[in-house]
Amino acid sequence: MSIVIMVGQLILGLSILIILHELGHFLAARAFGIKVEKFYLFFDAWNVSLFKFTHKGVEYGIGWLPLGGYVKIAGMIDESMDTEQMAGPPQPWEFRSKPAWQRLIVMLGGVTVNIILGILIFWVLTMRFGDSYIPNSAAKYGIVPGEVGKKIGLQIGDKVVAINGKPFERFDDLTSPQVLLDNTVFTILRGTQTLQISIPRTILNDLNDDIEGFISRLPRSKFVVDSLEPKSNAVKAGLKKGDSIVMANNHPIVFWDELQAQLSVNKGKQVELGIRRNHELVTLKAQVTPEGKLGFYRAKTDFPDIKIIKYGFFEALPIGAQRAWGTFRDNAKGIGKIFRGDVNPGKAVRGPVAIASLFGGTVDWVHFWTLVGFLSMVLALMNLLPIPALDGGHAVFLIIEMIKGKPLSDKFLERAQIVGFVILVTLMVFVFGNDIVKLVMKK
Template identity: 45%
Template sequence: MSPFVVKALQLLLSLSLLIVLHELGHFIPAKIFKTRVEKFFLFFDVKFALFKKKIGETVYGIGWLPLGGYVKISGMIDESMDKEQMAQEPQPWEFRSKPAWQRLIIMLGGVTVNIIVGFFIYSMILYFYGRDITTNEDMPRGFAVAQEFKEFGFQDGDKILQVNGEPLEDVTDINRLLFLTDVQTVTVQHQNFQTETISLPEDIGSEMFDKDVIRPFEIIRQPILDTVVADLPAAKAGLLKGDKIIAVNGKQVTYWHDFTNEIDNNKNTESTVVISRNNIIDTLSVTPNEDGVIGIQNFARDIGETKIKYSFGEAITGGIGYGYRTLKNYVAQFKYVFTAKGATQVGGFGAIGNLFPDAWNWVSFWETTALISIILAFMNILPIPALDGGHVMFLLYEMVSGRKPNDKFMEYAQMVGFFILIALVLFANGNDIYRWLFGS
């Protein structure tokens, strides 16, 4: 099965699960408050549905347009724009007849479920699989440092001892912390065993983003292939597991990052790779695909990992903590969307699909699903009409001011929000298509 199909299936399964759970977050409190739910759909049923069945007062179904899902709640101005219903006298079972606090709970239900699902998945991963971390003892060669960071005083072979005076449980967290948090100082041990505390600029995260240096610290690994993904360029070129990379494009390769950096710098062109296989030297040619990927992974034999096991209680608290940090980090990097460079990196379904691995792996699938669930929670709570956050914004206004926005205003706001969402979807997926066509 091709990597594209594997990713597409994982994306479809993940989104279907999260959409149904999100809509259940609205459906359940609506039922608790005796509010009629007319439809519960996975995907949109524009003109027709692939499947539908009425049970009680609700029609359950699957639409043909996989851009989300919805519950249609009686007496609510939503994407259905049911003006005929809204023109009639309010009924006791309608959304508009319920107290503002009940309507607020109904609208917050989807986001709440997405947060809970993300935290729960992370907790179960920790409980059943534990967590692999990398300590300084696990990486005897230390880090390879990007040239831009050598200007601050970092050196190849450095080991991270402390960040802002605190030790790191997993030293590979250094890249995420630099990009997303307020890192003022990093204490390192150089290869000569001398320690140094290096001060960093206040805007180091923005500087990394502007210079496209998102991973300034890479573990130094031997250039030996561990995984070659079938049907991708490396496999088609003849590269095999166990091959040792000697040179690429005429440049000697000593460590893994020497190879990956050269491939990344030539994403749109053919690269000549010299390998050693069973003490025989061979030369191969490989060209990255439209995503800039050749399909190889490296787990050098001199790099280890430390496994942390969790009790059930520890897994719950650990999963909640990890989920909270994931949400916090996503919110922190969201500011980059509003820059010229950041806007070009916004992605649609293609970008989301690429979060999944090329080969089916349940741990990776659940990790990615948890991440998407948390992202959906944040995106849905944005104060944009037509999103849950837009409804919440107007409800909070009503609760504070004591005045309910009139139906005509809500209809116009809903239409504006709908067109904003359509524009964002087209823009994001347009970026995916552009990157696919031009490989950037």
């Protein structure tokens, strides 16, 4: 059932984005009196559609090939490669008959709608839920680095007091895209020492989509046993709510990460636990699962309060817009790092399979719309890439036409469209293959 929910959310999210993107082209074309012949969600390859109807001269439908969507604009060399139409004399209602500036607006209509949608979603989410974070100043026990963080010199309990020489407010800034994508230097307080630790430009290659491998999203904390999973090894061992685990195989336990470390090295084995219960010390034996768990949830003690900021209707707009543009900017930086060779494309690129896993197997509408807003900005960025067959490629050719004062030849545009199509198919094969390889490797 979870797979059905995951796939359903993926299809719903992508359908919203594709329909609104194509609607941007559609409305811009109609505004300039350009005839639109088709409006399709997904591709009706070889003229095979799952559903279609005609209204006011436009064929609306759903194709069988779920790799995007399109609007077929009269007099334009596009995905349809309808060269017969282009062979006739230009008609006043055709794309090619309009001034270059109008055609440029039509080509950028989809990207514009995606950007507006992204800003709108983040605006509404900010207005509804505000902004919550853990103040860095309240993380009094420091950080818990993962294996990648330890390799670059971070240690458990380090306190990061500055990023690139500047104090920062939010603990989650430590794992932000700005840290991972820029040439970042942490100022570390370790006991009485102050250290500078640089974050490698290539760190994303080592993380494998797991930010916890760098630094845990939560500060170091103490804990007590909270609820227990029914029939779990924790229940069988006799753990109870309110217990404090102070020893594991004769290793003192104070913090949650210390218990996790002991469970990790004893996967599938039995551990002896020292428990403080009602001011008494109790010894229990528990079986660790192959995943390194006992089967209980923790209650964090002595943990910093989460700071919540609420915004009004107008206050939330610039915050939402900043989040949307931050997504756009960070992904642009990521693409730049791929081209510079700092990041392996196989590590950074996500396809439909990976995106579906991001939606998850349960319905969480806040998470759903957050992800749709994120993907809307990513879709806008990807369509702006100067690749023939994408909006950005068409826009580049139109800008060249405006500079030259005359259009590029139809033959050139046809060949460029073919080249762009080959590039896109190659990218799709790579993305799908990369998703499948990652899925198999996880198993």
